[in-house]
Amino acid sequence: MQNKAHGIRIAAAVVVILATISYLAVTGVQANKSYYVTIQELQGLGDKAYTRHLRVAGNVAPGSIERSGTNATFVLLENDKTVRVSYKGVEPPPDTFKDNAQALAVGTYGRDGVFHATQLQAKCASKYAPAPGAKPGMQSTAPASSGTATM
């Protein structure tokens, strides 16, 4: 008897766990279809674009970054579409945030056409290449340079 009740309790626990997991999976999938929007999608959203909290993705237009303290303004680029981003946050942008880097700006789209970001996230490429002229072990790839190594 004791054993049976025990088994039922465990079965109930397993059911709860599996139900929670599937719930998380289903809602997660829905939310993650739109983990971020592209600039084209942002501009095609119409009125909805101004009322929602969004993540917008693009490449940082070279030379467009203007920093002041921890804040920065810059232009995100996607093919021929651009959006100006004004970032105001407590933390400075990550080190990987620079010209041509892929970035995600988190915030709201203003009616002034500027995206007001409260958070910046860099998105990393999945192509890893050796830094030019850095570190040991690069005998084969780098011409031993005595010049200053960046990064």
Place this chain on the structure above:
Amino acid sequence: MHGDKRMKLLRGFLILLTLGLLGYGFYQAIYVAPTEATMGDVQRIFYYHVPSAMVSFLFFFASFVGSIIYLATRRNHPSRALAADALALASAEVGVVFCTVVLITGPLWARPVWGIWWTWDARLTTTMVLWLVYVSYLLLRRFAAGPQMQTLAAVLAIFGYVDVPIVYMSTRWWRTQHPAPVIGGGDGSGLAPSMATALWWNVLAWLAWGILIMVVRYAVERRRQRVEQHAALRALESSLEVAL
């Protein structure tokens, strides 16, 4: 006892091999692999993060197979079923260790290169769910006992394994913060050959370490099962004596 001695020798050899591989993997990752162009030295976490993920998938697979064998043989071949159950448990434990390493090295890497510790994108969320599934598997095994628990645990391990391919495919199916796979990710992905070398040495090293721990853990579990059976047998015998 002859077999015991051989096992000990084999285990000693495995330990030495593992330590050698781990040392060489470390040397490759830290001293040989070139510094990455955009991320810098922090990218070296890659040589631990990715092998841990790969190896955890392998051990969860072993647990999945062990659980299936347990369910298939528990009625007709109880002794084989017990061995499969021990395999499922030992592999799940090692898998959880590696999955934990993935979840620790990930944020450590994300913070400097993404600017955030964590985000609820598909890859990170499904990985967290995977960890929770196998932790609940281990909790179930710890706080319940008997063949019923083993059956339920096996079912949980089999259902839980479904999440592994989801984790793997998540960066291909959905937009994620996490980058697309570096290996086999198609255009725009790839790894310098010297980096690939360091990666595979570390995969091999951590796989060897995982197998070593798993083998030891399996032996301990088998011994525990024998002790349990002896105790059960003795209890049965003594109850018979009382009856007589």
